Amino acid sequence: MSLINYKTSNPVFSRYVWKQSRSSASKMTLNGIFFKSLFAIFLVGLTTWFVWDLVYKGVDVKWYTSGGLLAAIFFSVLTSFKRTWAVITTPLYALSKGLFLGGISAYAELKFEGIPMRAVSVTILTFFVMLILYKAKLVVVTKRFRSVIVTSIVTIMTIYIINWILSIFGVNLPFIWGTSWFAIGFNAVAALVASFSLLLDFDFIDRKLHRAPKYFEWVATWGLLVTLIWLYVEVLRLMKKMAIRF
Numbered sequence: 605m606s607l608i609n610y611k612t613s614n615p616v617f618s619r620y621v622w623k624q625s626r627s628s629a630s631k632m633t634l635n636g637i638f639f640k641s642l643f644a645i646f647l648v649g650l651t652t653w654f655v656w657d658l659v660y661k662g663v664d665v666k667w668y669t670s671g672g673l674l675a676a677i678f679f680s681v682l683t684s685f686k687r688t689w690a691v692i693t694t695p696l697y698a699l700s701k702g703l704f705l706g707g708i709s710a711y712a713e714l715k716f717e718g719i720p721m722r723a724v725s726v727t728i729l730t731f732f733v734m735l736i737l738y739k740a741k742l743v744v745v746t747k748r749f750r751s752v753i754v755t756s757i758v759t760i761m762t763i764y765i766i767n768w769i770l771s772i773f774g775v776n777l778p779f780i781w782g783t784s785w786f787a788i789g790f791n792a793v794a795a796l797v798a799s800f801s802l803l804l805d806f807d808f809i810d811r812k813l814h815r816a817p818k819y820f821e822w823v824a825t826w827g828l829l830v831t832l833i834w835l836y837v838e839v840l841r842l843m844k845k846m847a848i849r850f
Contacts, residue, residue: 630818647698655706672703690822723840795838
């Protein structure tokens, strides 16, 4: 199958991003992705801890949180267009996203003790469950399966973008941020879609091993971070809503 024609649900693994030079001698390996992912997760944890500590010192971290989110979006866009820069932009994305996660996680801990760590545990557990399902071929990534996940992601992200635009004018969609059963269901579906996105990403990376250029290990690391962080945020929101509801 042609590398540039393969599709996945994760937008950071798009056809444009993975267009490559076949003359590259050094290729992407699983070990390379593994160690780079560990390093990126360490960077996320570093800035998350930094902002978390500021919150407990009584510092207003609104600008850290908002700035981190905007910087993460910037570095994501930059990575997608300048994939050869991924060795720099992926670590910067990780540091930026950690600022955002530190803010939302610390505030969640202040209101609902223990929820962030439980969300982390669920995210890690989900990752390994999906990896086992994929490796054991208990879930096969078919064209139809991929289409359903892609459509679901586009729909969810469109709703989030619309809500963000409306929030600028002081309007928030209650079925996203509220605690109604519909709002809880929406978060549950989003978390489920994020979980299944991991399966498509595993499948995509598996097809690129020893074929894509070496620097694409950083691109792959970036893509996995995007999915894992999205999953964590959805799980955290779901747990907060459940805590308020009950």
